[in-house]
Amino acid sequence: MENIDLVKIFKALSSEQRLNIFKMLYEWNQTTSEVTTDCLCSEEGVEKCFTKTCDCLDLSKSTISHHFKELENAGLINCTRIGQSSVCKINMEAVQAIRDFLK
Amino acid sequence: MENIDLVKIFKALSSEQRLNIFKMLYEWNQTTSEVTTDCLCSEEGVEKCFTKTCDCLDLSKSTISHHFKELENAGLINCTRIGQSSVCKINMEAVQAIRDFLK
DNA sequence: TTTATTGTTTTATAATAATCGAACTTCAAG
DNA sequence: CTTGAAGTTCGATTATTATAAAACAATAAA
Numbered sequence: 001m002e003n004i005d006l007v008k009i010f011k012a013l014s015s016e017q018r019l020n021i022f023k024m025l026y027e028w029n030q031t032t033s034e035v036t037t038d039c040l041c042s043e044e045g046v047e048k049c050f051t052k053t054c055d056c057l058d059l060s061k062s063t064i065s066h067h068f069k070e071l072e073n074a075g076l077i078n079c080t081r082i083g084q085s086s087v088c089k090i091n092m093e094a095v096q097a098i099r100d101f102l103k
Numbered sequence: 104m105e106n107i108d109l110v111k112i113f114k115a116l117s118s119e120q121r122l123n124i125f126k127m128l129y130e131w132n133q134t135t136s137e138v139t140t141d142c143l144c145s146e147e148g149v150e151k152c153f154t155k156t157c158d159c160l161d162l163s164k165s166t167i168s169h170h171f172k173e174l175e176n177a178g179l180i181n182c183t184r185i186g187q188s189s190v191c192k193i194n195m196e197a198v199q200a201i202r203d204f205l206k
Numbered sequence: 207t208t209t210a211t212t213g214t215t216t217t218a219t220a221a222t223a224a225t226c227g228a229a230c231t232t233c234a235a236g
Numbered sequence: 237c238t239t240g241a242a243g244t245t246c247g248a249t250t251a252t253t254a255t256a257a258a259a260c261a262a263t264a265a266a
Contacts, residue, residue, distance in 0.1 A: 066214095
């Protein structure tokens with residue numbers, strides 16, 4: 001896909017708030033069942049992730065939107081819209097790049 | 104040792120220059136033979152790493168010193184002095200924390 | 207078609223971070 | 237003891253980032 005830039009990735013994860021956001025998105029993406037959680041998860045990603053994140057953090061919507069953009073720009077997540085709601089999917093290639101970092 | 108803080112670690116690696124420095128230090132630390140390289144390597148770490156880094160990068164000594172401090176503060180490296188020269192060792196626990204990031 | 211919901215973009219501000227030069231400290235060598 | 241080499245610390249400047257409020261856009265619901 002896009003070429004993976006470790007500096008961008010580390011920069012995206014170097015803010016406490018963004019690391020929190022990413023961890024939440026990652027966990028929500030791990031959830032496979034729609035039943036065991038209030039998350040609507042599918043292979044398309046996690047629905048309503050933006051609203052959920054806003055509920056969990058004490059930050060303004062504009063700031064959170066900005067952080068989502070940074071994570072997206074670093075290639076860590078991909079976000080789309082379904083209706084009014086945003087659907088977010090973790091980019092496992094980027095995660096793998098972190099895991100592979102230094103052998 | 105010190106407790107590992109991923110935000111600090113990612114922050115330390117989120118600058119292009121510091122990531123370059125860390126990669127160099129990491130490679131030099133991988134070198135086991137004193138013969139095949141101009142690095143003086145031992146189980147104590149890599150000697151003259153500061154001078155070497157200064158030779159490789161177009162940054163002032165004070166800036167590079169600052170970057171070393173950041174890497175050290177994040178727990179990624181440990182530096183000591185032997186004579187006038189600095190000896191640097193990678194902290195593999197921190198590296199492992201990166202590898203383990205997200206399972 | 208009006209209104210509410212869900213986000214995004216723009217603009218501004220305050221806080222952090224990167225960088226350098228100069229002064230300083232330590233240690234080694236002459 | 238003086239000189240030089242190797243780093244560090246301090247002070248200042250510039251650049252980047254985090255943040256929010258307000259205005260905006262797109263969609264769904266009434």
